[in-house]
Amino acid sequence: MGRVPQKLNLSFYNRKDVVLIxxxxxxxxxxxxxxxxxxxxxxxxxxxxxxxxxxxxxAFGGRRxxxxxxxxxxxxxxxxxxxxxxxxxxxxxxxKKDIPHGVLIRALDPIExxxxxxxxxxxxxxxxxxxxxxxxxxxxMGLSKLHxxxxxxxxxxxxxxxxxxxxKDQIIVTKRIGIESAREDAExxxxxxxxxxxxxxxxxx
DNA sequence: GAGTAGATCCTCT
DNA sequence: GAGGATCTACTCA
Numbered sequence: 015m016g017r018v019p020q021k022l023n024l025s026f027y028n029r030k031d032v033v034l035i036x037x038x039x040x041x042x043x044x045x046x047x048x049x050x051x052x053x054x055x056x057x058x059x060x061x062x063x064x065x066x067x068x069x070x071x072x073a074f075g076g077r078r079x080x081x082x083x084x085x086x087x088x089x090x091x092x093x094x095x096x097x098x099x100x101x102x103x104x105x106x107x108x109x110k111k112d113i114p115h116g117v118l119i120r121a122l123d124p125i126e127x128x129x130x131x132x133x134x135x136x137x138x139x140x141x142x143x144x145x146x147x148x149x150x151x152x153x154x155m156g157l158s159k160l161h162x163x164x165x166x167x168x169x170x171x172x173x174x175x176x177x178x179x180x181x182k183d184q185i186i187v188t189k190r191i192g193i194e195s196a197r198e199d200a201e202x203x204x205x206x207x208x209x210x211x212x213x214x215x216x217x218x219x
Numbered sequence: 220g221a222g223t224a225g226a227t228c229c230t231c232t
Numbered sequence: 233g234a235g236g237a238t239c240t241a242c243t244c245a
Contacts, residue, residue, distance in 0.1 A: 061237075070237065081230055099228030101238050118237060149238050159229095193237055 017177030019043070023167055027089035032108050032115040036062035037206050039106070039117055040185060041178045043125065046155045048170045051130050053155050055122030055145055056178070058211040061190050062204040063105070065114045070196035073114030084163045085114040092171060094152065094162040101149030104157050106166060106173070120148050120205075121213045122155075131155070142212045184209045191215070 022042065029035060037060075045054040063071040063085075072082040072095070084093040085107065093105040093116055109115040122145040124131060131137075131154035137144055145151045152158070157171075166172050190196075190205045207214045 063237075072237080077231090079231070095237080096229060097236060098226080098238050099236090100226070103237060105237085120237090143239090147238070190237075195236075 019174045019176040021167070022090075022173045022175055024090050027106065027108050027166070028110055030109055032064050032117060033062045033204055035106075035108050036060040036117040036204065037185070037187075039119070039173070040206055040208055041180050043174045043176060044119060044122060044155070044171075045126075045174060046157065046171050048156070051127060051156075053124075053127030053130055055124040055126075055151075055155070057119055057121075057173075058123050058208040059119075059121035059214050060206050061118040061120055063114075063116045063118060064202075064204070065109075068196075068202075069199035070190060070193040070202075071114060071116075078114075082114065085116055086112050087163060088165075090165060090167045092157075092161055092164045092166060094157055094159045096159055097149070102152035102158050103148040104152050104155070104161075118148060119151060121146050121207075121211075121215055122151050123211060123213050124154070144213075146213050147215050180208055 039057050039060050042057050043054050066073050066076050073085050087107050088111050089108050091107045093107055095103050097103055105116040105118050107116050124145050135153050145154045186207050186209050187203045188205045189201050193200050
């Protein structure tokens with residue numbers, strides 16, 4: 015690619031089309047850096063959550079609670095939330111403050127800090143479940159609800175663009191998964207995955 | 220390989 | 233007190 019990697023800045027996150035942002039996040043690199051350890055991975059699966067009109071969103075119908083508060087935060091911040099009592103899910107906040115748009119990062123292709131990820135998860139090298147699925151991903155990267163509300167444009171969590179682009183025929187668009195209770199909105203084509211990547215969630219849509 | 224149940228805890232009703 | 237933007241292990245075939 016030959017391009018200098020650039021950290022995504024506010025002008026990437028503050029756009030209105032959360033579905034477009036979710037699509038563009040494919041191929042970007044998510045990096046966490048704390049305790050002197052750097053871990054990173056290329057994003058290969060995302061889902062868009064489109065605010066108060068989206069039944070699958072925690073903010074559906076204008077619910078604004080302690081849990082979903084960070085969904086309403088500034089663009090370019092994180093929203094980490096615990097599901098089923100044990101899984102941390104990492105989201106990127108988009109659009110603008112008070113608009114609860116977010117992109118759930120569902121899977122990564124690990125690049126740096128794999129040793130550390132293996133230690134965090136207790137898995138062994140070559141295990142594709144390491145960063146497959148939002149719960150595993152957060153555990154491997156060391157993300158927890160302590161990191162909810164953190165800025166992604168400075169500090170310890172950020173996303174860079176190294177110029178890598180997936181071609182149109184490498185990207186598959188499907189409906190979202192794991193949100194059966196969202197009824198008809200579960201059918202929306204808001205999930206983006208990279209074709210053939212072994213770290214993409216195995217679960218069928 | 221497909222289908223199902225259990226784990227486990229925070230949040231909302 | 234119920235249920236969830238999930239994962240794993242176990243069953244059956």
